[in-house]
Amino acid sequence: MIPAQFEYTAPTTVDEAVSALAQGGEEAKVLAGGQSLMPLLRLRLAYPELLVDLNRVAELRGVRDEGDSLVIGAMTTHHTVVRDPLVNQHCALIALATATVADPAVRHRGTFGGSLAHADPAGDLPAVTVALDAEMIATGPNGQRTIPAGEFFADYLTSTLQPGEILVGVRVPKLAGWGFHYEKFNRVAQAWAVVGVAAAVRRANGNIAEARVGLTNMGATPVRARAVESAVQGTQAAPAALHEAASQAAEGTHPPSDLHGQADYRRHLAQVLTGRALAAAARV
């Protein structure tokens, strides 16, 4: 299909981008990798009048070490994230999940920040940031602020970014000594998750000391499986105990019903996949 007409600007700094966005007002939109936005434009599901392209803003790319945490620039592509040594060393869950996103072509263009700002509950990375208690760093006309991942995703395709705000980066706490796994269930390898489970597990003395579980596509936003997290804490790091705890994975979720799965099937999947994700993260 053919997008409707729009104006286009490609600033080179965040400040320029923020002011361009401010000038465009309600009808302006940020263009990152375009892997979600371009299809919306082409299907004429979105009609922005101005696109502010962030691809030339160098300061938004790359991964920074900030001691206890990493900051991943919003415009860092999926491809870069998957290979980044800092991410693999300190926040491997992000690399594991990003490697399951789409196909190489999409991963070369699509960005970490774009995936989060798009706030698609079927996207793989929102649940990961929620599980890792990451923080979103946003810059707007009123300066910079941080938003905890748990408060960033407001609804289906809706974040709590204010109009005029740009997501500039994501601060992810380093987790030393944890095991990770992202269990993605999709029908063909390059499709979106029917359900996905992001798990981080810390073991101590053969038991699970602590676990964090984020769920992809189990509601209008990514969700934490808190019931599982508390059930699993202190249990034996063994498949039976983990699968038992995982049976609470669907609690409090409101999964969608669509072509790729009815809600009850998704609830069932969430349990099975959470058990598998925990077992893989715990290396049992």
Place this chain on the structure above:
Amino acid sequence: MTEQAQATPGAAKEIGARRARKEDARLITGQTRWTDSIQVPGLLQMAVLRSPMAHARITRIDVSPALDRPGVLAAFSGRDFADEQGSLPCAWPVTEDMAQPPNPPLAVDEVRYAGDAVAVVVARDRYSAADALEAIEIDYEPLPPVLDLEEALADGAPLVHSDLGTNKCYDFHMPAGDYQAARDRAQAEGGIVMKRRYLQQRLQPSAMEPRAVVVEPIAAAGEFTLYSATQIPHILRLLLAMTTGVPEHKIRVVAPDVGGGFGSKLNLYAEESIALLVARRLGRPVKWTESRSENYQATIHGRGQIQDIEVAATREGRLLGLKVSLVADMGAYLQLITPGVPLLGAFMYPGIYKMDAYDFSCTGVFTTKTPTDAYRGAGRPEATYAIERAMDDLAQELGIDPIELRRQNWIRHEEFPFDTIAGLTYDSGNYEAATDEALRLFGYEELRREQAERRDRGDPVQLGIGISIYTEMCGIAPSRVLGSLSFGGGGWEYASVRMLPTGKVEVVTGASPHGQGHDTTFSQIVADALGVPFDDVELIHGDTKSSHKGLDTYGSRSLAVGGIAITQACGRVIEKARKVAAHLLEAADTDIEFSGGTFRVRGAPESAKTIQEVVLATHLAHDMPEGVEPSLDADATFDPENFSFPHGSHLVAAEVDTQTGFTKIRSYVAVDDCGRVINPLVVEGQVVGGIAQGLAQALYEEATYDADGNLTSGTLADYLVPAAPDVPEITMARTETPATTNPLGVKGIGEAGTIGSTPAVVNAIVDALRHLGVDDVDMPCTPERVWRAIQESSAASA
């Protein structure tokens, strides 16, 4: 890759060689023309407004607001062309009383599927044209959609075409032998009468290149050149002449490089016809290129059948009779061969088996959905699916190993040529050889052991073995057979071989490739026939001006029909050249032998002329034999005496995760027999692509509609086409049982993989789950469907 190749004739150097495809460098580097990349001076862009409703009356339509939009030159609704647009043709009236409602390119008063074209805008560029569509004003009065095939046939059902008074398009019946007697006998002798219902979902062809058309008029001459991403430039020209009133000789149709078709570009489509009408009205060239969304709404769909099957067999498993009752979804209108597609299957339900009686019937039904038509395999995949699923089910019912059941009933190799119950004569085949090789490569016994172990220990991942031993009829087709089936066309193919003065060869073929590798395969044939280097052969096709005659590419016919025409034309060139060579060598024609590109005098081999020398001498024509024209060009038109019947044995081991319902294909063995192989690489490409497409039907693809009749699988995010990671490693091997009905011994291979694979995959899934009480899963066997089937059967047994 193992090959049980039969000895090929001594002269064959190129035939059988794994030649890389000569067209690929050009295609892969983009140094070619696709229809959409064609530019002509003054080209305008056309965009099509489509019905958002499945069924509605158009109460008001006003295109004039679109004229005020920037860049717009014209806008038309169906009313503007009502007198000249005619009806898109259907060439296959399968019964005398078949209902054939009008199929106007632009809807005039009523729309009958979501996507039906209602108006067009013509603008200076694509963007302006697309923008202006939104300005067209149109009021619809909704009518009830007709979606379910069986409900559509019920009394009082809402009608797709109210004038017809029914949604039934036709009833076709083809009995052979006495089915009732076979059934009675099965019952009397303590045998079995097994009934099954299988469903063929609708499929959306997804050619990589969408459809596109460019029409360039020469107003002063009343001439039109139409470029189209089509499989059928020659047929298209004829159809355009018959429907638009432009005389045939004033239309030139060009199919430039075409990126896939699978049957979906085997039609005269509304947009082609409208583009021509618009170009004629405006006197300006016009282009239209389909978007993927339009592709899914307005390009024909495939399959869409309910299959009720009844098999009568003895207790020991000998087949007595087969009864097939189909309900086939025509969609809203009849496209070129819509009603005939199920009939292409009618001959194939008996498959590779012997039986006493067969009863086939089919009811065609109109629905308010996209029209259906041929899709890779067209009718034969449906037939093969039903019989091969039924053979596995019957084996289960009788407690016989499914391979043994097939062995008991199949036509043995020494029984060929074999007259089947469906009225075909299978010329050759060797199901034993292909199956034995497949079993060996597969490790059948070992997998059966593992399956038993997994069952015993209640493994969450169960193993299933799926079998499909298919044959199919292709190489379409003997013209007289098409005539006897009331098909409105012939099945021959044309070729012309022209020797150039330097010894290079131009070959004109009426087959029109869209990805199959014709240039390579045909060059190999010509190289061997004329004894010239492979690189010296150039193919000319797909343009009614330069390849003026032909019947195009579909039904796995290009090699088995078109390749034979080329072979015959080469033979005629040699006969002409032989006379010239004899003259130059001062010998009698009858004393001249030809092999490896050289004419020699029998018994005096040093007295020789190469074909290149003979060509040059002929071109100069200084010294020609008496009464011989100075030309080494020859034409041939080949009409096959029979179809070709490739066959194959496909075995699948599938791991089914009973907790999620996910199916992983662990191993896939395909031993195919397409007769003599011209190029193994090309054959393997066809087999792998075919299998990918067939397993896509088994596992992934389905056109879905909501209750209002809107297509809900209208994007590639919702219609899941497998990509490379989803296609398993395929162990391919071949047996070669040459066709006896053509001089090359070749059979088609373009559709075989698709035909063989679908039942093999579904049989494997069902086989993995039978012990859990599952005996069927509808296609596509999505994880959710598999999971629910397990849940339901465990609930039933609890």
